[in-house]
Amino acid sequence: xNLFRFFSRGQSAPAARERLQVLLAHERxxxxxxxxxxxxxxxxxxxxxxxxxxxxxxxxxxxxxxAQVSTLAVDIEIPFNGNKKAA
Amino acid sequence: xxxxxxxTSGKGGVGxxxxxxxxxxALAQNGERVVVVDFDVGLRNLDLVMGAExxxxxxLVNVIQGEAKLTQALIRDKRVETLYLLPASQTRDxxxxxxxxxxxxxxxxKNAFDWVxxxxxAGIERGATLAMRHADVAIVVTNxxxxxxxxxxxxxxxxxxxxxKAENGERVEKHLLLTRYDAARAERGDMLKVDDVLEILSIxxxxxxxxxxxxxxxSNVGAPVTLADGRCAPSLAYFEATRRLKGETLPVTIPGDKxxxxxxxxxxxxx
Numbered sequence: 001x002n003l004f005r006f007f008s009r010g011q012s013a014p015a016a017r018e019r020l021q022v023l024l025a026h027e028r029x030x031x032x033x034x035x036x037x038x039x040x041x042x043x044x045x046x047x048x049x050x051x052x053x054x055x056x057x058x059x060x061x062x063x064x065x066x067a068q069v070s071t072l073a074v075d076i077e078i079p080f081n082g083n084k085k086a087a
Numbered sequence: 088x089x090x091x092x093x094x095t096s097g098k099g100g101v102g103x104x105x106x107x108x109x110x111x112x113a114l115a116q117n118g119e120r121v122v123v124v125d126f127d128v129g130l131r132n133l134d135l136v137m138g139a140e141x142x143x144x145x146x147l148v149n150v151i152q153g154e155a156k157l158t159q160a161l162i163r164d165k166r167v168e169t170l171y172l173l174p175a176s177q178t179r180d181x182x183x184x185x186x187x188x189x190x191x192x193x194x195x196x197k198n199a200f201d202w203v204x205x206x207x208x209a210g211i212e213r214g215a216t217l218a219m220r221h222a223d224v225a226i227v228v229t230n231x232x233x234x235x236x237x238x239x240x241x242x243x244x245x246x247x248x249x250x251x252k253a254e255n256g257e258r259v260e261k262h263l264l265l266t267r268y269d270a271a272r273a274e275r276g277d278m279l280k281v282d283d284v285l286e287i288l289s290i291x292x293x294x295x296x297x298x299x300x301x302x303x304x305x306s307n308v309g310a311p312v313t314l315a316d317g318r319c320a321p322s323l324a325y326f327e328a329t330r331r332l333k334g335e336t337l338p339v340t341i342p343g344d345k346x347x348x349x350x351x352x353x354x355x356x357x358x
Contacts, residue, residue, distance in 0.1 A: 016307035023140050027177065041144065056156050065141035 022067045037063060037070055044074055052078065089197045092204045093222040097238030099209030101230045102266035105302055107206035108136045112311035113329040115170035119201040122171040126218035127208035128184055131175035138309025139172050148176035151188030157195055166314055181214045193221045211241065216249050224260045226293060230267045231279040236287055243290065262293035264328060269298045270343020281341060294328030296321050297342035
């Protein structure tokens, strides 16, 4: 079993290097606590709250940082009477 | 109501984060709801060890400061669906952790999860004392090495005085997790033996995790070792520790039972 595992497993160090490169590229680019993706997140929420009241519980934000591309998914449940302006 | 566990040590680099992730994943694989909370504000690493570093949107400090809801900050593991991570903030300093804020977060997590595992930062400052504050159970991670044992002794003192339970005249249940144990060195007499450490610290033994390449491999690819390879020696030791945490009594496997050469190659259990 151990022998089989020994031959079947590839090296894990390249995975470590790649993960660190992506992570550190993002962290170094960040100034203070607001890198681009975080800024976008805040501004998108602000823009939406101008037009409708957002229930914090109904907002889900997902992020995936990649080497070339990062994705930001903002999923907001808009209630039936949600087009009222925020108070 | 969930149980709150603090994984602590005093000394850095002994395996708190590795153990938090491994135990959390081991518990969650049995279908129990588990959240692992990173208290190391400013130097978070649990996200990296669990492979969620690219998905952190909000963190513990955001929740405490009211900038995000708890549910928004929790990251669900992609492999085990009952396993969640609450990351620490990378950019703010520990002063943003307030006792009231931590209490609110822990209370909410206790209501939603079976196990709340708090990964403590090294040291005995604010982050470490807040991580242990609400603990029902403490796992003291120790290497068989003099400075680690000394720092663990210090931490045990804090667990008996600075926790909520201690202040209410109760006791935090304490367990020793001996990590990076090298049987060959212990056999040669170059390393403190299990009994030595147990005698000095006099708290019950939760498990012995052998020094192993598998732990490094798992962190390289961003998986708790108990998920990366459930059959390697350290994983078996973590699974065993998990059963003890849940109240089972079973003998502790001490790494280094002598094996023949062929046994080493073909034996499933290296521990």
